[in-house]
Amino acid sequence: MNEVILLRYGEIFLKGKNYSFFENSLFKNIKYRLKDIDLKIEKISGRFLISEFAQEDKKNIINILKCIFGLVSISVAYEIDTSLENILETCKDIKIKAKTFKVETKRADKTFETQSYELSAKVGEVILKNNPKVSVDVHDPEEVVYIEVRQNGKTYIYYEKIMCLGGMPVGTSGKGMLLLSGGIDSPVAGFLMAKRGLRLNAIHFHSYPYTSEQAKQKVIDLANIIKKYTGNIRLFVVPFTKIQEEIHNKCDSEYMVILVRRFMMDIAERVAKQNECSALITGENLAQVASQTVASITVTNQMVKDIPVFRPLISFDKIEISKISEEIGAYETSVLPYEDCCSVFLPDNPVTHPKQEKLVKNESLLDRESLINDAISNIEIIDIKN
Ligand code: ATP
Ligand code: MG
Numbered sequence: 001m002n003e004v005i006l007l008r009y010g011e012i013f014l015k016g017k018n019y020s021f022f023e024n025s026l027f028k029n030i031k032y033r034l035k036d037i038d039l040k041i042e043k044i045s046g047r048f049l050i051s052e053f054a055q056e057d058k059k060n061i062i063n064i065l066k067c068i069f070g071l072v073s074i075s076v077a078y079e080i081d082t083s084l085e086n087i088l089e090t091c092k093d094i095k096i097k098a099k100t101f102k103v104e105t106k107r108a109d110k111t112f113e114t115q116s117y118e119l120s121a122k123v124g125e126v127i128l129k130n131n132p133k134v135s136v137d138v139h140d141p142e143e144v145v146y147i148e149v150r151q152n153g154k155t156y157i158y159y160e161k162i163m164c165l166g167g168m169p170v171g172t173s174g175k176g177m178l179l180l181s182g183g184i185d186s187p188v189a190g191f192l193m194a195k196r197g198l199r200l201n202a203i204h205f206h207s208y209p210y211t212s213e214q215a216k217q218k219v220i221d222l223a224n225i226i227k228k229y230t231g232n233i234r235l236f237v238v239p240f241t242k243i244q245e246e247i248h249n250k251c252d253s254e255y256m257v258i259l260v261r262r263f264m265m266d267i268a269e270r271v272a273k274q275n276e277c278s279a280l281i282t283g284e285n286l287a288q289v290a291s292q293t294v295a296s297i298t299v300t301n302q303m304v305k306d307i308p309v310f311r312p313l314i315s316f317d318k319i320e321i322s323k324i325s326e327e328i329g330a331y332e333t334s335v336l337p338y339e340d341c342c343s344v345f346l347p348d349n350p351v352t353h354p355k356q357e358k359l360v361k362n363e364s365l366l367d368r369e370s371l372i373n374d375a376i377s378n379i380e381i382i383d384i385k386n
Contacts, residue, residue, distance in 0.1 A: 001090065002079040005061065006148070006156055007048040008072045010166060026070040026169040029231065033064050033386060044152050045108065051079070062162065067228045069195050070169035075146070077158035082149055084114055084122075090157060091123045091145070096131045098142030103127070105147045112149045123147060168197030170231045176279040176310065177272035178202040179264065180235070181342070182218040184334040185283025185313055187226050188324045192312040193281045194230035201277050202233050202384075203268050205240040207341040215338035223384040225330050233384040236271055240341055243371050251362040253347040257291045258299060258354045259362055260342065265303040267372055271379070272307060280309045285316060291342075295353045 009026055027048060031041055037060065039053040053061060058076070065074050080086050103120040114122070124136055127145065148156040176198040178190040190200055204219045216237060223233050240263075247259045268280050284292055291300070301309060313321055325331040 002051060003055075003058075004077055004079045004156070005050040005053075005058075005065070006075045006077050006158065007050065007065065008074065009048075009070055010072050010168075022070070022169060022172055025172045026068075029070070029169050029171070030065070030068055032231075033068060033228075034061065037061060044150055044154075047150070064228070066162065066164050068169075069165055069167035069197070069229065070172075071164035072166050073161045073163050075156075075158040075161050077146075077148075077156040079154050079156055082109065082112060082153055082155045084119075087119070087147065087149075087155055087157075088122060088126050091126050091147075092130060094127050094130070094145060094157075096127060096134045096143055096145075098134070100135055100137035100141045101127070101143040101145060102136055102138045102141040103145045103147060105149070107149045109149045109151045109153075119147060119149075165195065165229070167195035170194050170197060171199045173197030174279075175199045175201060175275075175277045176281045177268055177275070177277040178233075178281040179268055179283070180204050180219055180223065181283070181340045182215055182222065182334065182336075182338055183283065183340060184318075184325050184331065185285060185321055186281075187222045187283075187330045187334065188321050188328070189281050189283040189310075189312050191226055191229055191324065191328050191330075193279075193310055194226075198279070198281070200230045200233045200281075201236065201272070201275055203236045203238060203271055205238050205264055205267075205341050207241045207244050207344050208239070210241065210244070210344040211339050211341050214336075215340065218333060218336055218338050220382060220384070221333050222330055223382075225333060226328065227384050227386055229328060232386055234275070235382040235384055236275075237380040237382060238267060238271075238375050239378050239380075240375065243375060244341065244344055246366055246371060247362075248345040250365045252358065253345075254349050254351045255354065255358060255362050256345055256347050257342060257350045258296055258359070261291055261296075261300045262303045262359070262363075263368075263372070265300050265309075266368075267375060269304045269307060270372070270376060277307075279307050280304060282309060282311050283313055283321075284311045285313045285318075285321070288318070291350065293352045296351075299354050299356070299359060 037057050040051050042049050103123045105116040105120045107116045146158050178200050180186045180202040206216050223235050243263050
């Protein structure tokens, strides 16, 4: 009797002509994430199957699978050759820990002669014989014994479904550029868009020495935390000091933040296009801070010409965002107290309703193109890999 892991993926989005594209992408993502562990992974109809792993790797394999978008649930199962005698013989040893149970049979192999209902009843009988204190409850059982008779001549028996994250396999929606700060929001935004199938690149604006080396390291650490969900991330670190100094020296102080954010969006779109990213992603959230009023978002959004900006957190409460951040293991790092470049030269009275003519006037005082080209040509690239 073999111990294996059964992997289930979403069935709704997999219908139709894109089926094999999604299935293959998911299979490839899983194989890559498990590449350092000795095991066999194969496709069996409508499922993936992992076998030939060492017991001591089992927990680690399950933990990795629980983070892979596109997987709905997994089960550790016993694999046996399909025959009625074999199934009954194996189920004889099952110990039910609860007071009530039921058997649920899925007969994917329609050539197997015993009907699902009949097989469940037979297995139930065998289990009851060895567990005299328990009873069957088909409506609300405390425990379920699952029997799957599949087309590969094998039957799988298991008790537990471990829920995974669902979503779409990373890469099936193309690639997006995440504006990644060291805060709570942007790692969560990246996580949520990767869940919809976007592979991530990330861009971070760094104002050394106004922001510290630790601030940059924090962003690298955050990318390393979310990579187990998002897959590998190419991180672009943009030197932003000169641009912020120029704005600080030449422009109206209450426009500082909004001008900085307009540069960020402009540069992010250019770097995105150079790297085949077809969307920007930010952690922006309506009305959280001065730069996140509708009016402010309007004028920062103006800088992006050809691609959409995804803001998956736009309607979330900070509490909701923090909860996800904790669940994905980013929170502790996100709240470390290193300053982001947005807080450099922060004015006392940042504008909440920026005026178009003031933006134009302020930006005319800057050599935007040369500042931007200079920043882009000095980008540092860091590959964050699983
Ligand atoms: P976060 O928690 O993600 O830092 P926030 O609530 O602090 O967000 P802002 O500082 O206004 O809000 O930033 C809004 C969004 O702009 C961020 O979620 C992020 O996508 C982007 N952003 C801010 N600072 C940077 C930076 N230094 N580099 C890259 N992107 C940034
Ligand atoms: Mg921030």
